[in-house]
Amino acid sequence: MLQGTNIEHAKALNRRVILEAVRRSGPITRADLARLTGLTAQAVSNISAELAEAGLIREGALRRGQRGQPATEISLDPQGGFAIGLNLGHQTLSGVLVDLAGDVVATESRPLAQVVLPLETLVDEMEAAVETLLQRAALPRAKLWGVGCGLPGLVRNGVLTVETMMAGVQDLQYPLAEVLSARLGLPVIAENDARAGAIGERLHGVGRVARHFFYLHFGLGTGGGMVVAGEHYRGGSGGAGEIGHMIVKPGGRPCSCGNRGCLEQYVSIYAAAEAVSGPDRVPDSVRMEELAERMAARDPLLLGWIADAAPYLRLAIHNIEVMFDPETVVIGGDLPDTVRDALISETEPLLPSVHPDAQRQLPRLSLARAQDMPALGAAALPISIMVQPSLDLLWKSRPTEGNAKLSQAQTVLGSR
Numbered sequence: 001m002l003q004g005t006n007i008e009h010a011k012a013l014n015r016r017v018i019l020e021a022v023r024r025s026g027p028i029t030r031a032d033l034a035r036l037t038g039l040t041a042q043a044v045s046n047i048s049a050e051l052a053e054a055g056l057i058r059e060g061a062l063r064r065g066q067r068g069q070p071a072t073e074i075s076l077d078p079q080g081g082f083a084i085g086l087n088l089g090h091q092t093l094s095g096v097l098v099d100l101a102g103d104v105v106a107t108e109s110r111p112l113a114q115v116v117l118p119l120e121t122l123v124d125e126m127e128a129a130v131e132t133l134l135q136r137a138a139l140p141r142a143k144l145w146g147v148g149c150g151l152p153g154l155v156r157n158g159v160l161t162v163e164t165m166m167a168g169v170q171d172l173q174y175p176l177a178e179v180l181s182a183r184l185g186l187p188v189i190a191e192n193d194a195r196a197g198a199i200g201e202r203l204h205g206v207g208r209v210a211r212h213f214f215y216l217h218f219g220l221g222t223g224g225g226m227v228v229a230g231e232h233y234r235g236g237s238g239g240a241g242e243i244g245h246m247i248v249k250p251g252g253r254p255c256s257c258g259n260r261g262c263l264e265q266y267v268s269i270y271a272a273a274e275a276v277s278g279p280d281r282v283p284d285s286v287r288m289e290e291l292a293e294r295m296a297a298r299d300p301l302l303l304g305w306i307a308d309a310a311p312y313l314r315l316a317i318h319n320i321e322v323m324f325d326p327e328t329v330v331i332g333g334d335l336p337d338t339v340r341d342a343l344i345s346e347t348e349p350l351l352p353s354v355h356p357d358a359q360r361q362l363p364r365l366s367l368a369r370a371q372d373m374p375a376l377g378a379a380a381l382p383i384s385i386m387v388q389p390s391l392d393l394l395w396k397s398r399p400t401e402g403n404a405k406l407s408q409a410q411t412v413l414g415s416r
């Protein structure tokens with residue numbers, strides 16, 4: 001049932017609507033903002049004054065119209081807030097620090113000793129990555145709005161609990177976001193790595209030219225996320241796009257999810273590592289550099305895996321397209337570029353399309369614009385949760401002690 005809202009809530013919602021409109025369409029005049037949002041000129045004027053007071057937007061150049069007084073353009077103030085995105089990839093923890101406009105201010109990449117880390121060690125590594133990023137950006141902690149984390153496995157209730165298949169333990173509930181938040185004294189939001197990657201592609205990659213796409217991610221597992229009509233689609237429980245568990249071979253290899261024949265069992269970094277590691281090594285000991293070297297040397301074991309994996313990937317792409325008619329399927333993640341390229345070549349030609357489109361602007365399959373998309377997408381989480389207009393995603397965490405700027409922004413945006 002639809003819920004009513006009180007006046008204070010409505011004010012906060014309108015502030016978010018204006019901020020989102022400035023983010024998407026700025027620099028923009030107040031008159032254009034009023035037209036775009038359906039709010040009155042007076043409301044736009046009041047709200048933009050409040051947002052400017054909180055340091056979230058700033059006034060820019062005068063724009064001379066066809067008639068009447070010249071109007072001031074307002075835009076997002078990139079210095080108004082900062083966020084960090086971390087991504088736990090295959091043997092690497094990567095991180096980015098971005099400003100309110102989403103521009104990268106600092107980056108960090110930490111090689112990890114093992115594929116599967118004890119969770120406490122992972123939290124230590126994440127804390128160290130945050131400290132390094134703050135130092136590199138020469139930014140005080142009080143300027144941070146929060147930390148977003150891209151994590152493999154099933155991440156539900158992104159804000160609080162991680163239900164993970166890491167450490168080989170199924171059904172383990174580890175509140176990673178809560179633990180890291182307590183350590184850092186900052187809000188922490190966790191999201192599945194592939195869905196964070198889809199958010200990254202939406203903001204920084206193919207999302208600039210496509211409104212409907214699927215992002216397929218090679219990380220610790222194989223996952224996916226989808227952008228529908230320009231928005232990241234989460235599904236009923238936040239798990240939409242879990243492509244690694246699409247069954248491509250009924251009765252096939254057993255999977256950690258309890259089913260058999262899931263895509264991830266054939267098309268994943270683990271499956272590639274298993275194919276090349278031989279009987280005397282564990283697949284987890286295969287590093288990405290080794291896969292790149294084997295690719296350069298045209299190693300028959302790796303080429304054999306690509307030949308075996310391609311038909312399953314072809315089926316998965318077909319099923320994605322049938323269900324969802326994306327403009328393109330973007331392939332990203334930690335698999336070396338040369339191996340991804342070879343896998344894509346082997347997967348083509350794709351099965352005949354049931355949505356043939358002579359006007360197609362993008363190839364049916366494409367490579368992600370950057371390997372760090374999950375970290376970029378994760379960095380967008382603390383910002384987008386605070387500014388996006390949907391009130392069901394209102395940020396529930398407490399403001400950080402002493403973080404005056406953040407508290408002010410939270411007050412203005414109605415998230416406390």
Ligand SMILES: [Zn+2]
Pocket residue numbers: 244245246255256257258259262264
């Ligand atoms: Zn499965």
